[in-house]
Amino acid sequence: MTTTTLSKTAASPLTAKARTAAPADWLALGFLFLLLAAIAAPGLLTRFDPLEASPGSTLLAPTAAHPFGTDYLGRDLLARVIHGAGQTIGASLVAVAIGLGAGSVLGLVAAYFGSWVDAVVSRIVDVLLSIPGLLLSMMVVVALGFGTLNAAIAVGIASVATFTRLMRSEVLTVRNLTFVEAAQHIGARPATVLFRHVLPNSYTAVLSMTALQFGSAILWIAALSFLGYGTPPPHPEWGLLVSEGREYIVSSPWLTLLPGLVIVLTVLSISRVSALFRDTREVSE
Secondary structure: OOOHHHHHHHHHHHHHHHHHHHHHHHHHHHHHHHHHHHHHHHHHHOOOOOOOOHHHOOOOOOOOOOOOOOOOOOEEHHHHHHHHHHHHHHHHHHHHHHHHHHHHHHHHHHHHOOOOHHHHHHHHHHHHHHOOHHHHHHHHHHHHHOOOHHHHHHHHHHHHHHHHHHHHHHHHHHHHHHHHHHHOOOOOHHHHHHHHHHHHHHHHHHHHHHHHHHHHHHHHHHHHHHOOOOOOOOOHHHHHHHHHHHHOOOOOHHHHHHHHHHHHHHHHHHHHHHHHHHHHHHHHH
């Protein structure tokens, strides 16, 4: 089979999925591209400084000049939402990286070696899962101190148990397969068997969980900032924007509703796009 034929075969599932994609899929993709632009170059999407107060323009309703209105200090709300995307999404990425990395290693080691190692890890996971994720995040961030990075670490620690349990179940399925036993019989080192044979065949379900956990991380990071445990003012962060706007929910509801809507649309878009790519990968396989 020629290289051209191989490329056409690989691209056909993606092309077919693109042709049958629903309008909601394209809207989700477009929204995520806007978020990437907001993170990479926020100055291209707004001309306002998110920290610059304008006492003569306080609590303005949404207009053409200020599509999201202004807050109690006269700062453009859209500019604060755009610049806050980097804070919230960046912290969520750190949280997911911590949870995915630590959880994968713990689940891999516990399921492969079994015995007392599995027993100890399983008991730790049971304890972590018995505590609601947001409550556990609050406990950790109080111990570490307030701030964006500490909030991300706290959310990451709270998500370790989820990844550990899933990785453990996948490894338990893979470790008794024929090719793993063959690698052990020919004298391969445990580390080689783990990372060359077991891990590559166990990560698919874990990566699928990553997108869902990323949406949860965004909600948890925003919730911590809303409660005052995350990014301190005056820095823009989505949860903090909602918290600041609640004082004016009656007279200026857009201060709370619009940042909250952006959070909801972000989580829904991530879920929609991840499902789209998961379906595409299943078709290609």
